[in-house]
Amino acid sequence: MKKIVFLLSCLAIVASAFAQKDDSLFIKNLSDFILTKGQAYENLRHLTKQIGQRLSGSAGMYKAEAWGLKTMKEAGADNAYLQACMVPHWVRGGKDEATTQSGNGNKKSLDVLALGNSLGSSKPVTAKVIEVKNFDELETRRNDVKDKIVFYNYPFNQTFIKTFEAYGDAVQYRGAGASRAAKYGAQAVIVRSMSESTDNIPHTGSLRYDTAYAKIPAVAVGLQDANWLSDALKKGSISVTLSTHGKFFPDTVGHNVIGELKGSEFPAEYITVGGHLDSWDPAEGAHDDGAGVVQTIEVLRAFKALGYKPKRTLRFVLFANEENGLRGGTKYAEEAQAKGEKHIFSLESDEGGFTPRGFGLTGSDAQFQKLLSWQPLLTRYGASEMSRGGGGSDIGPLNRTQGTPTAGLSPDSQRYFDYHHARNDVFEAVNKRELELSVVNMAALIYLVDKYGF
Structure with missing residues (x-):
């Protein structure tokens, strides 16, 4: 009996080897x-x-x-x-634009793209910017958000070797950021692009509006401009005039x-x-x-x-x-x-x-x-x-x-x-x-x- 089992095992190994060779070819x-x-x-x-x-x-x-x-x-x-x-x-409906103005009157255009499925501003929105690093900070500063433009400045986590893990970690701010800010009376949101590139090209992508809150305009900003805006806010108040045109048919x-x-x-x-x-x-x-x-x-x-x-x-x-x-x-x-x-x-x-x-x-x-x-x-x-x-x-x-x-x-x-x-x-x-x-x-x-x- 043991001999039969041994022979069957040998035949299976030989058959497997031939199959592997056939598959390889x-x-x-x-x-x-x-x-x-x-x-x-x-x-x-x-x-x-x-x-x-x-x-x-x-x-x-x-x-x-x-x-x-x-x-x-x-x-x-x-x-x-x-x-x-x-x-x-x-449809995007037109050119998305954002221009900053500091307290001394200096202006700078930001490279932005409206987030997909976002609704347009209908007319330009001008408001002071409040920067938050994450949703926890948004909750902590919720009393400061009313009538502001919320700037979500959450970068990709560079310690994640697999970049899709970094994307999965950061994309919540693109997807839910507008409604989370609208809950506390924000006029619009600017989201740091879902990228770790060294260029200044903005990256769009879908958001999801919570129907319990106003559907406010939302844009992604290029990473160089995101860094510039964050640095400028450390020096003083910044206002942004934002114009988007998105709509649904x-x-x-x-x-x-x-x-x-x-x-x-x-x-x-x-x-x-x-x-x-x-x-x-x-x-x-x-x-x-x-x-x-x-x-x-x-x-x-x-x-x-x-x-x-x-x-x-x-x-x-x-x-x-x-x-x-x-x-x-x-x-x-x-x-x-x-x-x-x-x-x-x-x-x-x-x-x-x-x-x-x-x-x-x-x-x-x-x-x-x-x-x-x-x-x-x-x-x-x-x-x-x-x-x-x-x-x-x-x-x-x-x-x-x-x-x-x-x-x-x-x-x-x-x-x-x-x-x-x-x-x-x-x-x-x-x-x-x-x-x-x-x-x-x-x-x-x-x-x-x-x-x-x-």
């Missing part, structure tokens, strides 16, 4: 194709330079959807279609763009890979999330070009409205639930087109161990760091409604917040080699999940 073929015949970079050039900003409800959104559908078909999708959803339609119809490769053995099991098609309006949305969009399409294109027949149905999704509503990801999960679809895995790229470092996974211990077992196959292509917790905003609803394990591509994050939601997020900021290496790792992971299940 196929992933190498994927890599060679993507790195020598890839179209991701040129697709990104077209998306950014020919279409540009793609904020929900804008003309750019509709141009991008048409381009996405066409490009999915050209990449070889067995089926490509649009999935309709209602999306918000916020009624919700309009947007679309998720979906391409499919039909499963050959388990067509009713779905694996989703995607990025979001919308972007903020100041720039071209190259890193956020043009990179994830073209990477998604390139995974489809590479599989088709190499004649890969997936066991499970692979869905390639360009999600609508991630930036200021998450309507696309929500709609995708709702329809999957309504149709009784079985989604076994989902992967998102929404952290920029930088050098791949690994993947983060939200799933069970057993699923994480399975991911770790594939680490040797991915390490040579850069994805050596596997971590617990990951996914993306667009695929989060799948996890919440079905318990679908979600993973997020984790590129090197050190430069991401130099560009995030800012006017310098342009095609020229993306490196071709880095963009393509991330595609290799995404394709490899999707292949392994499809082959072995999850």
Whole structure:
């Protein structure tokens, strides 16, 4: 009996070795194709330079959807279609401006951008500025806030090596700062941009109004100007005249763009890979999330070009409205639930087109161990760091409604917040080699999940 068990163990080891070799060869073929015949970079050039900003409800959104559908078909999708959803339609409405005036009459213009979903000032707002470092200080000084402009000067924590941790720590001031200040009678807010860059470019992004309080104007300010304002306030009183123009139109119809490769053995099991098609309006949305969009399409294109027949149905999704509503990801999960679809895995790229470092996974211990077992196959292509917790905003609803394990591509994050939601997020900021290496790792992971299940 012991001999039989021993022989079976040996056979299993040999079979595993052959499978690893087979997987390694196929992933190498994927890599060679993507790195020598890839179209991701040129697709990104077209998306950014020919279409540009793609904020929900804008003309750019509709141009991008048409381009996405066409490009999915050209990449070889067995089926490509649009999935309709209602999306918000916020517009900036004009040039955002802020000018300071000190007690001696000196004036200085600040580089500012209205926060997404904020309402305009209707007419210029002029008020003295009160600086607070955090919400605790706001509460302590709440009696000083009435009729002032609150300046939230909360910098990224430089001790966090992973910059997304610094962003997660600071972003509360962008999201809730306006309403927290309006509670005590503030006229407007200025928020230090969600960045650790050395330049002076302001970074927009969504806020969330609490309907219990007035919806006051809110802007982000460039970091150099934030530092200047903080220093000036130490020397004396500063007034700011602020002018913004943001407004909402009624919700309009947007679309998720979906391409499919039909499963050959388990067509009713779905694996989703995607990025979001919308972007903020100041720039071209190259890193956020043009990179994830073209990477998604390139995974489809590479599989088709190499004649890969997936066991499970692979869905390639360009999600609508991630930036200021998450309507696309929500709609995708709702329809999957309504149709009784079985989604076994989902992967998102929404952290920029930088050098791949690994993947983060939200799933069970057993699923994480399975991911770790594939680490040797991915390490040579850069994805050596596997971590617990990951996914993306667009695929989060799948996890919440079905318990679908979600993973997020984790590129090197050190430069991401130099560009995030800012006017310098342009095609020229993306490196071709880095963009393509991330595609290799995404394709490899999707292949392994499809082959072995999850």
